[in-house]
Amino acid sequence: MLRTILLLTLILMTACTGDETVAAYGAAEIEWRLVEMDGQPFTATTTLHFPEQGRIAGAAPCNTFTATMDAPYPWFEIQELSLTRMACDDMTMEHQFLQTLQDMTLSEVSAGTMILSNVDGREMVFKAAE
Numbered sequence: 001m002l003r004t005i006l007l008l009t010l011i012l013m014t015a016c017t018g019d020e021t022v023a024a025y026g027a028a029e030i031e032w033r034l035v036e037m038d039g040q041p042f043t044a045t046t047t048l049h050f051p052e053q054g055r056i057a058g059a060a061p062c063n064t065f066t067a068t069m070d071a072p073y074p075w076f077e078i079q080e081l082s083l084t085r086m087a088c089d090d091m092t093m094e095h096q097f098l099q100t101l102q103d104m105t106l107s108e109v110s111a112g113t114m115i116l117s118n119v120d121g122r123e124m125v126f127k128a129a130e
Helices: 002-015 091-103
Strands: 032-037 047-049 055-059 064-069 078-083 106-110 113-117 123-128
Touching: 032 091, 078 091
Parallel strands: none
Antiparallel strands: 032 047, 032 123, 047 055, 055 064, 064 078, 106 113, 113 123
């Protein structure tokens, strides 16, 4: 009996470690390009993807970045953001992108579009790269 209880506990613990983030709900294995931020076109090249469970990575206008992400879908929250330290002409756009990305709290994925948003009405629209 004890053996059965331990086995069931192990099975339940294993089942609970699945990916419940936006990546598991249609965003994985896709490179996403930012096309609009707060209703305005975003012209600098900016991408993100989900390389593995619990991680987000991408390229801001000047630097590449990685972060952890484990909020269950539809929530969105990145933590432990780290990036390279290169300068370029698009530093203002990079700063806007990274700050806005960190402010996002909700995600939605549908038909090649991913929208990140928050309760303040801010929004980032990404399209699947072709």
